Amino acid sequence: MAFDLDQFAETSVPVKYEDLDFDTFGSRPLDAQTLRSLRYMCDVEFHTSCFLRDMLVTPSxxxxxxxxxxxxxxxxxxxxxxxxxxxxxxxGIIVDYDEIKAKRVKLGWTGALGPLKQSVLSNLAGTDFVAVHMVWGAANELSAVAAYRQLSAMTDHPALSPLLKRIAQQETRHVAFYTTQARERLLASENAQKIVRMIMSRVWKPVGSGMMDESEVVHVMNHLFAGRATELDKLDTRVQKLPGLEGLTIFRNAFARLGIPA
Ligand SMILES: [Fe+2]
Ligand SMILES: [Fe+2]
Structure with a gap:
């Protein structure tokens, strides 16, 4: 799927929920597991501005x-x-955006590159850096689509499920942007392919890692993806289609590292 920036700009709107009857949460409240996962997703969405802030000081x-x-x-x-x-x-769960904003310290995605700083980051110049950023973003957005669709299907709730589907729909456009960009960058540079391969296989972790407690990461990934190997393989296949990333299994590996049964 190609990405059209003008079309995206013209149609970028807040996800709609005014037409959904949130009163049904009174008669059909969500269970604790679901609320815990939703809380995670909500925090991660709000934390996106960290990602952006990181971006603003980088070549991208x-x-x-x-x-x-x-x-x-x-x-x-x-x-x-x-x-x-x-x-x-x-x-009754109150998430305060300003509080999250105030709390966050050095939580963006480049924080995850920390362990590599000395050996790699100094070589990570210009376009190669952008390539890493775009592939990283593609992996995150791909998992967002899968996570929202999965929770939507699992809950089968008159108000929640359509909302999650609409969010997932917007996430597919994010996937299109990052994969289109990633493909271009990787095609343009074999060096970028090498660096991206190395970084994605060694340091990529599921969205929210490093900003949320490890226990919460494990909860969400278990809740949504435990025992769903086909889903993980589908995600890996999408990444493998990018130039130079053949054979990478970042999702499988990350889930194995977290001890989540595939
Ligand atoms: Fe999102
Ligand atoms: Fe997104």
Whole structure:
């Protein structure tokens, strides 16, 4: 799926939920497991601005397409967080965006590159850095689509399920942006392919790792993906289709590291 920035700009809107009857959460409240996963997703969506902040000090920011997309993408993720926080509020769980913003310290995705800093980051110049950023983003957005669809199907709830499907729909456009960008960058540079392979296989972790407690990461991944090897393989296949990333199994590996049975 190719990505059209103008079309994205024209159609980027807050995820709609005003037409959904949130009063049904009164008669059909969500279970504790689901609420715990939703809380995680809500925090991750709100934390997206960390990702953006990291971006603004990196070479990706100077790229016109990436820069233009990022601003709108960041708003969409914020609106996802807002919609999820409304669902949580119906269950007495209050997520305060400003509080999250104030708390966060060095939590963006480049934080995950920390262990590699000395050996790799110094060589990670310009376009190669952007390639890593785009592939990392693609993996995150792919898992977001899968996670929202899965929770939507699992809960089969008159208000929650359609909301999660709508969010997933917006996430597919994010996938399109990151994969289109990633493909271009990787095609343009064999060096980028090598670096991306190394970083994705050694340090990529599921979205939310490093910002949420490990126990929460394990909960969500177990809740949504335990025993669903086919789903993980599908995600891996999407990444493997990118130039130079054949054979990578970042999802399988990350889940194995977390001890989640496939
Ligand atoms: Fe999102
Ligand atoms: Fe997204």
């Amino acid at each position: 920011h100077r790229e016109e397409d990436a820069g233009g997309f990022m601003t709108m993408w960041n708003r969409e993720e914020f609106w996802h967080g807002e919609a999820l926080s409304m669902v949580l509020a119906r269950h």
